[in-house]
Amino acid sequence: MSPRTEEQYEEIRHEKRVLIMNTALELFAMHGYENTTISQIAKKAGISKGLLYNYFESKEYLLEAILNKGMDEVLEIFDPNKDGVLETYEMEFFINEIFKTVEKNRVFWRLYMAISLQPSVFKLVEKRIEELYEPMMQLMLGYFKNAGSANPFMDAIIFNSLLDGITLDYILKPDIFPIEDIKKELIHRFCIHKKTVS
Amino acid sequence: MSPRTEEQYEEIRHEKRVLIMNTALELFAMHGYENTTISQIAKKAGISKGLLYNYFESKEYLLEAILNKGMDEVLEIFDPNKDGVLETYEMEFFINEIFKTVEKNRVFWRLYMAISLQPSVFKLVEKRIEELYEPMMQLMLGYFKNAGSANPFMDAIIFNSLLDGITLDYILKPDIFPIEDIKKELIHRFCIHKKTVS
DNA sequence: TATCTTTGACCAAACGTTCAATCAAAAGTA
DNA sequence: TACTTTTGATTGAACGTTTGGTCAAAGATA
Incomplete structure (x- = not known):
């Protein structure tokens, strides 16, 4: 037939x-x-x-499909059955996962950030961003609370901004940005010196 | 006539x-x-x-003029006759200046970052970026050396990424990003606890 | 009148999108 | 094996719209 x-x-x-x-x-x-x-x-x-x-169907639908697929892959980081609390050794694993994703999907992050900076197309990622931001902040808040931070909310926001900045700088200058060293430094600062972060 | x-x-x-x-x-x-x-x-x-x-002359020249004017204004931060070394109280002044510039020229930073993420237009800002990045890094390197950092280079890069990330997050969500609190926190961390940064 | 600013209809080029026509390969037939 | 049929993938010329850019003419002022 x-x-x-x-x-x-x-x-x-x-x-x-x-x-x-x-x-x-x-x-x-x-x-x-x-x-x-x-x-x-x-x-x-x-x-x-x-x-x-x-x-x-159109150029815009193509973009949407690309963004959705990329976001799905990124969201896999939060996949493992977490209880909501990050222990110190889990934080190390988590930082490793984030850096792995950033390095692997460098091109996607570039597009993602460029789109985010353009309000007229921003609607295409707006909802997915919440999906990413929400669990990220919850995880960080829990971690800093658990680590005895005086102001876990502030620590979480600053840590999040730091990750955003590192991602941005790495995307802009992947050849000269020492991302491996920075990853080690972050792990050293936030995972080894348990409960004395600041 | x-x-x-x-x-x-x-x-x-x-x-x-x-x-x-x-x-x-x-x-x-x-x-x-x-x-x-x-x-x-x-x-x-x-x-x-x-x-x-x-x-x-053209749309592109218009963009170039806008970018140049914006960069000129930003570069004024580095105007005062520095000797190259930032003392603790100067660091506080410096952080204040940076945040003031970011808040004042929010719209410009948005354009600047969007352009930076687009290699085909990136050439328009490439050289001006060096003008900004170079003295910034020198200042930070000097500060962290002076503050007795074990790895001033790493500290400078991380601090720079942190500022980039804060700027990005503030640009993306100016209404809910607590930029004033973050500024205070940064000053607290990097200026008050002199020589115990880490 | 002389001189500079200002206008908006106009143009060629480039764009996203469409669709009638073509192609390539498996299944059926003898 | 050789030929025909059938299907959905594939093509690219053509279309209408939009764009950055031009220019002859009008406006404004001393």
Whole structure:
């Protein structure tokens, strides 16, 4: 009946979808969303312009799909069944996980930050950001409370800003930013000197 | 001969230039550079499209002028005749100055960060960034050395990232980010506990 | 009148998007 | 094996819209 089995079609579609999304992510992150044309994406992916529209309804839906996929991957950090309290050794694991994600998804973070800074497109990530920010802050609050901080709320916000700043600087200058050393330093400051943070 | 004196023309031109630049800055920062049209800028500024091109050669030159002016204002922080060493009380003054600049030029910082994240336009600010980064790092290095830090280089980088992160978070959520409290906390941590930073 | 500012209709280029036509491969047929 | 049918993936010229940029003409003032 059918020239190909449903599984075969499924695989073709999936592969092309991923190809388009990865290609677009790289271009969006490097040249900006508005500054990247559909033609550029199609050319770099080695397909036609029309095929892209067979997989994604519009340029904006393509961006949305990329952002959602990236956020899903990032949110996996919070996956393990936590009880809400971070012990010192867990904090070390957590910092490691964050840095691993930042280094692995460098290109995605660049796009994500650029989008965040553009209110007119910001709505596309707004809700997902809450998903990320909420558990992050809860975890940090719990940790600093547990560590005997005088002002856990302030400590959590500052730690969060520090991570944001490190991510930003690393994204902007990945070749010269000493991210490995910084990670060790953070672990040293926040995990070894238990209960004496400040 | 001439309908107006040279001074009169000078003032007209200067006022219009400033008007256009301020209007464009706001739109660029809010909707992004690529996403803002010349027509929008002209309309919001209450002038015609043609007049804008009487003052700025192109959209990109307009952006460049805005960025340069903003950077000039920011660089004024480093203006006072420093000897290169920051004493503790000077550090407090310095932090205050930085926060003042960030709060005053919030819109500019938003544009500046968005541009920095976009390599294809990044060349417009690349050189000015060095002008900002270089003295900043020197100042911080000197301070942490003077404060008896075990690793002044690492401390300087981390402090710099922290400031970047605070700026970013404040820009993204100016209404709920407790920037005043954070400023006080930073001063408390880095200025009062002299020589015991870590 | 002379001179500079200001206008907005106009233009070519570039963009996102569409769609009728083509292609490639598996299944059926003999 | 050789040929036909069938299906969904794939193509790219064409379309309408929007954009940055131009320019001849009008406005304003001493």
